[in-house]
Amino acid sequence: MPNNSATTAAQFIVEEVILKYGVPKKLITDQGTHFKNELMDAITSLMGCKHVFATTYHPQTNGQVERFNATFYPQLAKLHDENVNHYDEYLPACIFAYNSGQHGTTGYSPFQLMFAREPVLPFDQPTSGITLAKPGDYWAQITQLMKIYKISNIISQQQLSKQRYDKQRADPTYHPGDLVFIKQLGKRPKFGELYSGP
Template identity: 50%
Template sequence: LKQDQNSTLPSIEEEIDQTKEDSSQIKSKNTLDIERLKIEQGKDSIIQQKIAEVMNNPVKSSYEFKDGLLFKLMIMREGCNMKKKLIYLPSSMINDLLQVYHSDPLTGHFGVQRTYLKIKNKYWWPNMKQSITQYIQSCLPCQQYNISRSKIPGRLQPIPPSEGPFQLVGMDYCGPFKQTPRGNKYVLCLTDYFTRWVVAAAVPDCSAQTTAEALFNEFICKYRVPAVILSDQGTHFHNQLMEAMSKLVGYNHIYSTTYHPQPNGMIERFNATFVPQIAKFENKEDNNWNEFLLPVVFAYNTGTHSTTPYSPFQLLFGREPRLPTDGQISSFTFRKPNDYYEQLKKSMKIIHMHGRENIIRKQHQYKTQY
């Protein structure tokens, strides 16, 4: 690609320098390393008391002291005797951890439950959920931008859940927003109805051509051709170009009716979530909201969804996401591709079955409450 002489885009050298600078900033902010955990646990009187109890009677303890760290042993799930080791977080590090897991762009300023579910598989401390609740309730950006969502009266007709990922994908626009330095004013959002996986693309307008290009480049080329796309009847979706594209690529494009747009309600609910999340990070003077778009989508896709209840990442890829907050991996195991594939097939079958059952259960629940 040729760079225009009048272009304001940075050169490759400038990009590399900026990347180095950003990396050094990230490293300086990484306060949750093992050595600091050991030091802070050593200063915590309650943790030191627990360590003494474990050393005196390790068999009957619900804690484990290993490699200089105290862990809390928690049963993984009901009916399973396997226990998971969670780092006992010192009280001096709770605010630092909540800053990383709630206030960072890659964790997205989401609510109590999503934040709690991301933390609870890695760390533990007494009254953990209460601490998280208090922290988020005192978060100024959340207080400023979070909105309550009341139910609209009427009859709810949920869409039956599909059998797997990308069989039914909702598509909608969010915006217009203030124009960014890159010229973007809208966001095209696509949401998979099975996994709840979200793809979002910042675009300069919502014309038919822009819609077709973003759909093809950001979704179809990166994931697959969906079986069905559901959208409203806006002219950016309902036009000859989009109709020709659906026939050429091979998907069925259906539309919600003008007076009954609820079938595409799931993606509209995400849009209602997305707007305040972006607002918590953007610089109003620079109008740089598109710089936080992908981190916020990442935070959403790696957070546990209340309906399934898995993260969209886990339902799509069959494994738990690894987050920047998880630190460096100390060791890993080599596996043959065939062995990994067979294990992945088994895992995906179980996860998809449970996910679909939970979607149906939640839909019945929503229908009775609507």
């Protein structure tokens, strides 16, 4: 984007998101003035899209974007020429590389999840021009299978993350006579003590 004005941001949302992929159910943005304005309110209202603002100083609100940025910025930095500020020329190639790479969490590339096929890369062997007839619901079946496998892969990754976390965590051991805090369960005043103890 040439600048971060409200008009440019709104134009990008319409042309690069809505007209290419359809209207999202929810649009999550930061609280920049280019997103927090009457023009953006009018667009999201007209399109029937809920506009949600990420909480300031709470990157977890927009976790997928933060994770993307953590991967994306180092790639862009490798290509960036310190003497010339033309990083925007490398953006499409970096985004395509990110989108065509397999992600450990889902087991698929974002491209494959979006289009139900792998991208054709410049170094791939050309395929024959023969196409086989497929049943009418072929793409629906493929998409459904990918969704099932994606969910399965996410659950597997969550379990793996839990196992890694649990390995690092030692269960506490208590002995008779040890002083401990006891968590107060049930109703308590808003600013009341959370624990009672020695």
